[in-house]
Amino acid sequence: MAERGGALTEAAYYILLSLYQSLHGYGIMQNVETISRGRVKMGAGTLYGALSTLLQRGWIVETVQYDRKREYLITEAGKAMVNAELLRLEELLQNGLRITRR
Amino acid sequence: MISNYTYNGAAVPVKVKWQSSIDPGEHVTFINKMSAEGWKLVAIEWGARFVFVPCWPGEYLCQAAFTVKNSGFFDYDKYQRIAEMLAESGAEIVAQRNTLGSRCALYAVRKASYGPFEINSDIDSKIEDYRLRRNYYLSFAFCFLAFCLTYASLATTSGFPWLLGLPWLCLALSYAYPAQKYQRILKRLKAERDVSEV
Incomplete structure (x- = not known):
């Protein structure tokens, strides 16, 4: 999934944003839908794949398992990735605005 | 076939259908067709016996997640987390009883009124x-083909009955069919x- 040519996929980006607070799987699905204003509806298979990759890269960690539920939280490396992505998106936006609105 | 079945503690009439396909994609199409006709899937037995109870036509949607590892073995962690x-x-996870083959997939049904149902x-x-x-499917097809070729070589070298290799060839072909179907889908998705991304 994520990070082809330095860019995050939409799923990875929204999951990382959601995990600034500790959430379990379905909580992430709901939060992604809320912050994207209903546009991004994440399936369980997509979320499972994305979480596995993000865990593998050390961008998120599993926090607690209450009632056998796993929760996840973003790490410092994950936050650095989000900041890098924001800078990249900002550059894209600024370049787009500079050329189309002059 | 319609008979009585204990579902949620009560005896309800059920419809039982057999499916010879080994492909979860075809199973999902079949289960959704049954749902459109007013039958909700409640169990899969022996990987081929599908048990349905009555519901409103189109009340439920079914999806399947493929739960194997890269090695081809059942991925319990993936199964558990997705479930x-x-x-x-x-969604309701449909029980799969006494089955080995269909453990490669997890079947779930959810009310259509909840909106579109997608796992991926x-x-x-x-x-x-x-x-x-x-x-x-490709790895199974190759394994069965290897068995078939072993029988064929035994038949030519030591007079072993070559007909014994035929079931392996049939199995190889039945696994190669979904593999080539998924290869075509993969090609389209990658395109x-x-x-x-352009």
């Missing part, structure tokens, strides 16, 4: 899912992704 998330989103909602996870499916 947990699906259950929280209002983005193109990258769809590609990964179909890649796993293709590899799974779609390439276009969206």
Whole structure:
């Protein structure tokens, strides 16, 4: 999934944003839908794949398992990735605005 | 076939249908067709016996997640996590009893009134899912083909009855069919992704 040519996929980006607070799987699905204003509806298979990759890269960690539920939280490396992505998106936006609105 | 069955503690009339296909994609199409006719899937037995109870026509949607590892073995962690998330989103995980073959997939039904039901909602996870499916069926097809070729070589060298190799060839072909179908889907999805990334 994520990070082809330095860019995050939409799923990875929204999951990382959601995990600034500790959430379990379905909580992430709901939060992604809320912050994207209903546009991004994440399936369980997509979320499972994305979480596995993000865990593998050390961008998120599993926090607690209450009632056998796993929760996840973003790490410092994950936050650095989000900041890098924001800078990249900002550059894209600024370049787009500079050329189309002059 | 309609008979009585204990479901949620009560005896209800059920319809039992047999499916010879080994492909979860075809199973999902079949289960959704049954749902459109007013039958909800409640169990899969022996990987081929599908048990349905009455529901409103189109009341439920079914989806399947492929739960094997790259090695082709059953991925219990993936099964458990996806099942947990699906259950929280209002889906019911369909029991699979006494079956080995269909443990490669998890079947879930959810009320259609909850909205569209997708397990893999983005193109990258769809590609990964179909890649796993293709590899799974392809590896079985090659194994069965190897058995068939072993019998063929035994038949030519030591007069072994060559007919014994025929069931292995049939099995190889029955696993090669979904593999080539998933290969075509994969090709289309990758082309779609390439276009969206241009």
